[in-house]
Amino acid sequence: MTLAGNASDNAAKASASAKYDKFSTSSSATEDDGFLNDGADVEAGTADAGYNQFIRFIETADKSKHGVSEHSSTGLLPPQIKRSSESASSVADVKTATIESSSNNGNVPLSSSSRKSRMSSSRRASTTEERQNPFAYREGNALIWRNVNMTLKAKNSKQPERKLLNSVWGEVPPGEITAIMGPSGAGKTSLLNILAGRSKSNKTLDVQSEIRMQDYIVDTTNIAVRKQIAFVAQDDSLSFTATPREAIRFSAKLRLPRITTDQEIEVLTNKMLSELGLLDCADTVIGGELIKGISGGERKRTSVGVELVTKPSLVFLDGPVKDVPAFFAMHNHPMPPNYNPADHIMEVAQQYSQEQLLREGFFAKDERNLPDAIVPKEEKELLKSLGVSAHEDISDDEWKHVGFGTESLMLLKRELIHTTRNKKGVGARFAFTTFLSLLVGNIFFGVGNPSSFTNPSEFNSHFGAMVMILMMSMFGTAMPTLLSFPEERPVFLREYSTNHYGVIAYFMSRLATEALITFLQIMVLLLIAYFMVDLQAGFFNFFIIEYGLAMSSTAVAVLLGCAVEDPKMATEFLPLLFVPQLLFAGFFVRTDLIPAWLQWAQYLCSLTYGVRLALLAEFGDCAKNENNEYYAPGQPNICADLLNVNQVKEDDKPLYWGILWGLFIAFRLSGLALLRKKATMFY
Secondary structure, three states: OOEEEEEOOOOOOEEEEEEOOOOOOEEEEEOOHHHHHHOOOOOOOOOOHHHHHHHHHHHHHHHHHOOOOOOOOOOOOOOOOOOOOOOOOHHHHHHHHHHHHHHOOOOOOOOHHHHHHHHHOOOOOOOHHHHHOOOOOOOOOOEEEEEEEEEEOOOEOOEOOEEEEEEEEEEEOOOEEEEEEOOOOOOHHHHHHHHOOOOOOOOOEEEEEEEEEOOEEOOOOOHHHHOOEEEEOOOOOOOOOOOHHHHHHHHHHHHOOOOOOHHHHHHHHHHHHHHOOOHHHOOOOOOOOOOOOOOHHHHHHHHHHHHHOOOOOEEEEEOOOOOHHHHHHHOOOOOOOOOOHHHHHHHHHHHOOHHHHHHOOOOOOOOOOOOOOEOOOOHHHHHHHHOOOOOOOOOHHHHOOOOHHHHHHHHHHHHHHHHHHOHHHHHHHHHHHHHHHHHHHHHOOOOOOHHHHHOHHHHHHHHHHHHHHHHHHHHHHHHHHHHHHHHHHHHHHHHHHOOOOOHHHHHHHHHHHHHHHHHHHHHHHHHHHHHHHOOOOOHHHHHHHHHHHHHHHHHHHHHHHHHOOOHHHHHHOHHHHHHHHHHHOOOOOOHHHOOOOOHHHHHHOHHHHHHHHHHHHHHHHHHHOHHHOOOOOOOOOHHHHHHHHOOOOHHHHHHHHHHHHHHHHHHHHHHHHHHHHHHHHHO
C-alpha cells in the first residue's frame, strides 16, 4: 500500500499493511486517538483467549501456505511493515480469514486457481447456505484515491481557511489489510470519513476527492456504494439495553434483502457471534452509563459484527493498532523502552525537518500513472465497480430493502425492550411522578371540594392545585423526552446512514413508545393527585386533557431535542421549553394584560389551551350556575370571573382542542423535518 500527500501539521504518520493474495476483500483500520495519548499498547477485538487463538490459527495456516509479503513504499504514511500474530488489524483479519475458511469448508485457504474457478461459477443467485454465512466468499476491487482535500472554510478575514487534508492519495489493493497510524489530529478519521462517504461539503467544510473502485469512479456518499462499505467508528454507537445477539440480528433483519428468512438471519447471527468470540456474552446487555454490561473489547467486536452482516466489500475500522515502535525503528528513529508512542511520534515530528523525514521515506509525491477513470452509467456497472454480482436470475423485488412496516415493527420492538430493561431511567421517571403527586396531594388536600366556589381564599388554592397538576404533567413528560433524543442521536445517525430504516419509521416507533409511557405516567399522576385534591372535572375528562397537554409538550421537547447534539446542551434549553408556557398560560398574569405585540405567543403554548380546557372542565358548571346551584342571586360568581379574565369561552372548546392537537402535529412534523436535515447534513 502507498499513501502520500501533505499533512496540515508536521506530525509523522505511519502505515502498516499485510497482503494476502488469495482474498478479494479489502479492509482498513486506524488507531484510536486516545490509544496513543495514554500510551496503552492495546488492540481492538482481542479480549478473550479463544478469539486470540482463532487469530493465531489463521496466521499459522496462512503463513505456512502463502507467507506474508513484506516490502517498503513511500507516501504520506511511511512504508509498510510486517504485522505480528497479534495484529493491529485483527478485527479485520477475522472477516477475511473466515471468508476463505467458509469457502472451502474450513480447510486450508483456496489457491488462486481454485478461487478463479469459484468466481466463474458464482454468477448466480445466492443459496440459503451463502445467505446464512456472513463470511461467505464475495468479490472485491482495489480502493484507489487521490486529490483528497478537506478545507475548513474561512469565517472572516481574521480566521482564514484551514487545510485539514491536502492532496492525500493512496490505495488498498484487493485482499490487503491496511493500518493507518498517526498522532491525534493528523487527519486519519477525516480521511476515512471521506473514503467511506461519511463526509461531504457543507457550509463549514469543502471536501474534494477522486475515489475509485478499480478503474471506476464512485461516489461513496451514494447509498448503493455505502451499503458495500462497513465503517466501525471509534465510539461504539449501540443501544445500551440490547444484547450482542439482538444488535446483530437487528442489523441483519433491516439491512439484508427481503428474501432473507428469519431462520437464515438466526443462523447468520449465531455464526457471527461464534466467529467474533461473543457466544459467552451473546445474551448480556451491552451496557452504558446507567447499566453495567459487556467489556469494552466485546462491545467493539459487537460493533464489528453489526457492520459485517451485509457482507461488505470494504471494512473501515477506526480503532487501536500496534507496531508504532517497530515502524519508527525501521526508519532510524527507535523508540526508547517503556516510552509513550504518542510522545515519541511528536518528538520525531518536532525535532527533525520535513526535508529529512522526506529523505527517510516519510513523505512522497503521487507518481502513479493511473488509467483514465470510468464513470458507471448503469447499475450493473456500479455493482461491477464494487465487486458485487448482479444475480440476474432473481427478480429485483426480492433484493429490495425491507418495507416500512418491517422497519417500524423492528424499531417498536426494540424501543419496548429498551423501556423494560432501562429500569433505572424509567423507574426514576415514575418515582419522580409518584413523589410529586403525593407532595401536591398532601399540600392541596381536599381544596377542590365545591365549598371553595364561594370562598375566594379556598378558590385560589383550588385553582392553584389544578394548575400545579397540569404543570406536573407537562414537566414530567417533556423533560425526559428532551434529554433522550440527544442521548440516542449517535445510534440513530449510524443506523440511518447505513440504511437500516427511514426517519419516518424511527419517528413513528418513538412516538408509539412515548405515547404509551406518557399514558401510564399521567395515569399514575391522576390516580394519586386527582382524588387527594378532590377535583370536580370528572376523572376521565380531566385525564384526556392532561394527556393531550402532555403529548403536545413532548412534541415541543422532541423539536428542541432534535436541534441539539449534546445532552448537556439540551438541559440549557429547559427554560426555553417551560418559561414561556408559564408566562402565557394566564395564571401568573391575565392574558388580557399581556402587551398586544406579545399576545400572539400564547397561541404557540400548549399549556395555554390545556389550562383553558381544564378551566372549562373544572369551573364550567360553577360559572353557568344553573338553578342557582352554587351562587344565590346577586352573589358574585367567582368561577365566571375567572373564565372571563382569561378569555375562556365554552363555545370555543372545540377550537381549544383543535389548537392543542394541532400544536402536537406541527411540532412533531417540524422535529421530523429537522431530524432528517440533521441526518443528511451529518453524512
